[in-house]
Amino acid sequence: MRNALKLVFVTVPLVAIGAGILAYIIANSPPPERITLTERATPVRSIIARVRAVTPSIAGFGLINPARTYEAIAQVGGTVDYVNPGLAKGAILPAGAVLVRLSPVDFNLAIAQANANIRAAEARLEELAVSEVNQTAALEIEKQALALKEADLDRAETLFAGGTVPQTVRDAARAALLAQRQKVQNVASTLALLPTQRAVQTEQIAVYRSNLETARLSLERTELSLPFAARVASTSVEVGQFVRVGQTAAVLDGIDAAEVEAQVLIAALRNLMHSTHISTDAVPLDPSAMTEALRALGLSAEVHLRLGQDVLTWAASVDRISDTIDQKTGTLGVIVRVDTAYSGLEPGRRPPLTKGMFVEVILKAQPASGVVVPRSALRDGQLLVADADDRLQLVPVEFDLVQDGIALITGGIAEGARIVVSAPSPAIPGMLLAVTEDRALMARLAAEGSAE
Template identity: 40%
Template sequence: MNPPRRRRALWLLPPVLFGVAILALSVARKPAPAPAAEGEPVRAVRTLVVEPMTLVPRVRGYGSVQPAQVWTAVSQVAGRVVTMHPQLRDGEILLAGTELLRIDPVDYELNLAQAQASLAELDVQQANTEASLEIEKRNVALAERELARIGSLAKKGTASRSDSDSAERALLAGRAAVQNLENALALLPTQRKVQQTRVAQAERDLQNTVVHAPFDLRVAGLAVEAEQYVGKGQTLFRGDAVDSVEIVAQVNLGEMRKLFIGQEQMDLDPAALVARLPEVTGLQAQVNLDMGGHVATWDARFVRFSDQIDSKTRTLGVVVAVDRPLEKVRPGERPPLSKGMLVEVGLTGRAQPQRILVPRHALHAGQVYLVDDGRLALRHVELLYNLDG
């Protein structure tokens, strides 16, 4: 090294040494960390502060949309279909009271006229019988007087025995005629009821030649055409009610219990239990349809539970209903709830206060770690349910 460069290096050395001295001094003055207790490991952990909060229990199930009421149109009379409503086709909606089809009524009109004529004939028969009875009663009265007169003459010896016998026979014949007429009159009320029944049946058959919609319905399963002969008892079509739809959602039994945790004992009549269940437990329902990037929702109401548990899946059918679904259609946002549509049913119970919510990964065999004065301690906890099922 030449002399100038050596003098430059020596000139830089004092500042470097001065910096090292300052660093050493600061390190020497920094307080040493507290030594860990002998044998106690030190670990870096993530902690989460949790506070009691109000939770709303939720469960979900899946099911298909079905009409709440299905009417099967069955022909109650036999005959030829003479008229059909122009909109009587599968999928069409027809209002309550609409005439759907008519069966040829001629034969039933004739039956009604015949039954009415038979009933009117009884009125004439009753009038004639009553008149005949009055005449026979007068004949009996005359026969009684004649028999008395002949008896008086016989005592005087002016009437023969044969005259007395003839008068007595006439009296007995008259009394027999009166008895027969009275019996005929006694049978007339029964005969009248029979004929009135026949008239009523004929009127009913005539009314049944016309089929009306019992409620607002959507036509399904049409199985008849105009001019076709239909027999009594033949299925013509079905009508699905459009004022309400139902979904039977299959819900896991273990999930159902979370809706009723913390509920008070319910002393209800079994017949009223289902009807009052939403009121007592705060049970609410919602129907969701995944439309791919958009979820359509409908408010629903709890209706009932199904009559049995699925032995394979251990699920219980929960029936919910959506009223007036057609009025809730929003183009592009909420389609009509159609029969067979697979939907999700969400059920929520009454809000439960003072619940602690922790992440699933914080649980270790029913225990959680708590931080106490910089140390970890295991504590046993009671798991009520998983919020996400």
């Protein structure tokens, strides 16, 4: 009990003393320093909005084919007399070169036969003309003889009536008259047939002349000539070989122009049309309608051939649209024409565009103006913009073109605005930004967006 009381008497004074000291310290100490919370700026990168002209373009790939191909097909049969020494695969022959010549012997004989038939028919026609003159004169003579026979019969009838001559004399006169009438009828019939015979002979001459023209045409067709400069693709004929009608002696590819059927995405093609303010809803996915629409755009084209590290370029023109759409890949063939496929050749550096080369085709529309931004900066039709107070703003914009890594803004953004290209997460409108201008990106956009 005593120990407990001692503990109380010792502890209580100590606690009281400690409380007094603490109260004194609190009463005489300065108030605690207040800490003011400040807003933290989020670092972002930006570019300055600049209006530039951009060339809308799409790319496709395809194989080179000659714009024209000539098949040397025999139109007549015969034995080969001559084959052009240059008619070998890969060789280039000029326009007008004789490729193959067949033996003309049979056709020369046919021409001679036709000429002989014409001369014989013309002689027969002249014979008919002379015969007509002779028969006309003969008919006149026979008619005069008929008049005499009629007079003889009249006298015989008179004498018989008077009993001077017997009946036999009268009958003989009648028989002579009938015989003369028969002669007149025969001559008249011969004359009547002459116009028909002359018409038949005239038509026969026309047939013989047609045979002559056919023989001459066949003779011309014994020679197969090249209508335009071309490279030999294949040949299958030799001297002494018999060639049948319809047989192909050689195939040659024209060198004046080349074509490429580039496969392009239909969606990309429609976007290209949209960028030129042509309503894609008004253009059905029909090759003929698409062809007319592309011609209205005035598209230009380039053909690129990659040779190692080098890329060779040829100017081309959009010619037409392919007749089919690939449903599996969603692509449409756009056929472009290169009129300088064999121009500007440099051995070892710039080859001609020959059949089978795999090339890239770039289709370009007329340049369009707008603000060029990175494609990644466009989000759901909006851009992130830093205002004058470095606050984040979400601005709805209009755009006509999205290609490769850029988008072309045509409305909703003013030139000189600061467009945020590194979006903060989360992006809260009104948040404070620490803006850094990305000059490297601006230079790259200027290069990618420049109109050529």
